Amino acid sequence: MSRSPTLGPNAYLIGVPGGRHTLDTPALLLDRTALTRNIAKMAAIAERHGIGLRPHVKSHKSVRIAQMQIEAGALGVSCATLGEAEAMVEAGIPGVLVTSPVVSTNKLRRLVALADKAGPHQLTVVVDDPRNVAELALHAARLADPLDVIIDYHAGYHRTGVIDEAAALTLASAIAETGMLTLRGVQAYGGHLQHIEARAQREDAAAQLRESVASLVDKLKSAGLPIDIVTGVGTGTHEADASAGVFTEMQPGSYVFMDVEYHHVLAGGESGAPFDTSLFVQSTVVSTQAPEWVTLDAGTKSFAADSVAPVVARGVQGPSRYAFFGDEHGKLVVDSAHRPSLGAHVEFVTPHCDPTVNLYDRYHVVDGDTLVDIWPIEARGRL
Known part of the structure; x- marks a missing residue:
């Protein structure tokens, strides 16, 4: 099935089982459920x-x-x-x-x-x-x-x-x-x-x-x-x-959506944060040359940089720490036992959801491991 070019390079993956894990990145993900x-x-x-x-x-x-x-x-x-x-x-x-x-x-x-x-x-x-x-x-x-x-x-x-x-x-x-x-x-x-x-x-x-x-x-x-x-x-x-x-x-x-900031704020309730994380940024490991970290393709052009750092949601086991590493790159510090490989996909909870959304043209809507739709962000950039 042909897809509109406005849906971006990942449109061909809509409906493909496991397509969530083969997206071109950086990609803004939205968990529909x-x-x-x-x-x-x-x-x-x-x-x-x-x-x-x-x-x-x-x-x-x-x-x-x-x-x-x-x-x-x-x-x-x-x-x-x-x-x-x-x-x-x-x-x-x-x-x-x-x-x-x-x-x-x-x-x-x-x-x-x-x-x-x-x-x-x-x-x-x-x-x-x-x-x-x-x-x-x-x-x-x-x-x-x-x-x-x-x-x-x-x-x-x-x-x-x-x-x-x-x-x-x-x-x-x-x-x-x-x-x-x-x-x-x-x-x-x-x-x-x-x-x-x-x-x-x-x-x-x-x-x-x-x-x-x-x-x-x-x-x-x-x-x-x-x-x-x-x-x-x-x-x-x-x-x-x-x-x-x-x-x-x-x-x-x-x-x-929830984000890192609001999880900190609302986690003090009787049953933790009352809302679920639905928004993520997916990135890809593009270099593993440094022994202490891997380099990702998501930097300050992919995350809001006005508050805390993004936090790993999926793709890495064990402790990790993200740091901005330039406009297009991020540094993910991990221990050697849980080091992701070249080309691995890593998803993050956004640090501040509003300005992060404003960096993207579209949501990649997922249900489990499947990309089910792509939604435009119509009001982005409108003053």
């Missing part, structure tokens, strides 16, 4: 606690995975960039929230055009500045219905978001005055809390944020403002936040 299980688990958590689920696309950037999340019960998706939102709306994904302010004339034009394409109440964007509100309203005047917006709150991180309750009230007034924008609620995403490794410290920090958010929401509601949506919550704080009654919806992203 683990992915499906993770999506179902988070959907069940949201349903059990009566909280909405709007998972973040920034982790996977994939239309196919977004569709799976919607089919499992998600009310929409969250997008960190306008480009991600465009990819989702173009594919018919409903309930898209752009979680970062959209600024500059051309991007505002794109945003309004996207809102028109998505339809009423299917695209929402956060705002944190009256100047941005005024510009957005001018562009939104072409829409048949007002554009939905959410006030972004700094959540203690101060990356974006209004700085306090007074600023939120001022912004809400500016939104109301436009006549072209409809205030729907508040966003408070504590990104800086998600990777606090000590469970008690992470939960305490999340509780402090919830207290701050609850106060903000009470203040806005007391002013007669319609706050129907309180959105935030990531993979690292989902357990405590889902049941607390402050947020109306969650935005976790990395739970679909």
Whole structure:
């Protein structure tokens, strides 16, 4: 059977038993069973606690995975960039929230055009500045219905978001005055809390944020403002936040994959990490000349290099340690008794899944030892 060239050099292996182990590498692997299980688990958590689920696309950037999340019960998706939102709306994904302010004339034009394409109440964007509100309203005047917006709150991180309750009230007034924008609620995403490794410290920090958010929401509601949506919550704080009654919806992203960082963070639960590793990078041993290590074909162009190192998942027995060895190469230090041979395939758990995914054009979807499909990463590189 012929395959589309967009599927890459491994397309001929789709459906071939054992094809997982003969891929051209570096290759981004996605375990379909683990992915499906993770999506179902988070959907069940949201349903059990009566909280909405709007998972973040920034982790996977994939239309196919977004569709799976919607089919499992998600009310929409969250997008960190306008480009991600465009990819989702173009594919018919409903309930898209752009979680970062959209600024500059051309991007505002794109945003309004996207809102028109998505339809009423299917695209929402956060705002944190009256100047941005005024510009957005001018562009939104072409829409048949007002554009939905959410006030972004700094959540203690101060990356974006209004700085306090007074600023939120001022912004809400500016939104109301436009006549072209409809205030729907508040966003408070504590990104800086998600990777606090000590469970008690992470939960305490999340509780402090919830207290701050609850106060903000009470203040806005007391002013007669319609706050129907309180959105935030990531993979690292989902357990405590889902049941607390402050947020109306969650935005976790990395739970679909898990990575080295999140395994460290979530391993402190009663039964270990609640989600399975579904994402791997497969590499090949390309040199065995050094006595203390082997050289792999996966370096800084294959793994995110902003955090910890990748960890071996398959292909090596015994202790091992990965180190970056250049753009195209990695060093795997192993003992002589477990030294992989030239041409051997070694799979790794990704150090940080989001930026690792952004290095690849496609997922190689596997079921056991078989490559069952190849999915494009449609939102990769879209600003």
